[in-house]
Amino acid sequence: MTERFRAGAGRLCLDFIRTLRYRGTPSELEELPDAAAWGAWIDQLGPFSTPVHPASADDARAVREAVHELLTTSARPSTRRRLNQFAALPVPAPSLTPSGELRWQASDPASAMLSLLARDALDLVTSPEFARVRRCAGPECGALFLDTSRPGTRRWCSMEICGNQAKKSTYRAKAGAS
Structure with a gap:
C-alpha cells in the first residue's frame, strides 16, 4: 500500500510540516486542504487505531505554520504562545x-494530535538534535529533516527521491558536456 503522506524526516513534527509540499516554490502543494485530509494524516501517522474525523483542518494548518516558523526563524511571541x-x-x-x-x-x-505535534516541536527546538535539522538540498524540495548520519553530512530528505534526482541531473550535465 502506498502511503499518502511522506514520513521519515526523523521527527513527527518534521513529517507534519512536510504537508505543505515544495514550500516556497512555484510547485507548492497544500496536502491538508480540508478536514478529511487532516484526518487521513492522523490515521497514517498518528497513534490511534480507529479513523479520526476532525471537524476542520484550520488548527492543523495554523500549528504546522507555527512549527515551521519555530524551526526556521526566530519565532515571534505569538507563535510561541x-x-x-x-x-x-x-x-x-x-x-x-x-x-x-x-x-x-x-x-x-x-486536538490530542496537535498537542503531540506542538510538544514534539518544542522538544526538538530545545534539544541537541536541533543542530542536526537540515533543509533538503533538492532545488524543488526544501523539506526539513533530522540528519542522523554519523558524520552529519546528509544532503537530501530522501535518497530515493531527491538524492536520486540530484544524481541524475549531475549525470545528465556531465553526459551533455562530453
Whole structure:
C-alpha cells in the first residue's frame, strides 16, 4: 500500500510540516486542504487505531505554520504562545485491551494530535538534535529533516527521491558536456 503522506524526516513534527509540499516554490502543494485530509494524516501517522474525523483542518494548518516558523526563524511571541497553547492540550492516553494490545485514546483525537505535534516541536527546538535539522538540498524540495548520519553530512530528505534526482541531473550535465 502506498502511503499518502511522506514520513521519515526523523521527527513527527518534521513529517507534519512536510504537508505543505515544495514550500516556497512555484510547485507548492497544500496536502491538508480540508478536514478529511487532516484526518487521513492522523490515521497514517498518528497513534490511534480507529479513523479520526476532525471537524476542520484550520488548527492543523495554523500549528504546522507555527512549527515551521519555530524551526526556521526566530519565532515571534505569538507563535510561541500558539504552540504553548496547543502543547498544553490533553494528549492521547494509552490503554491495554483485554487481548493485551496497546491502544491510544483521546476524547478529541485531532486536538490530542496537535498537542503531540506542538510538544514534539518544542522538544526538538530545545534539544541537541536541533543542530542536526537540515533543509533538503533538492532545488524543488526544501523539506526539513533530522540528519542522523554519523558524520552529519546528509544532503537530501530522501535518497530515493531527491538524492536520486540530484544524481541524475549531475549525470545528465556531465553526459551533455562530453
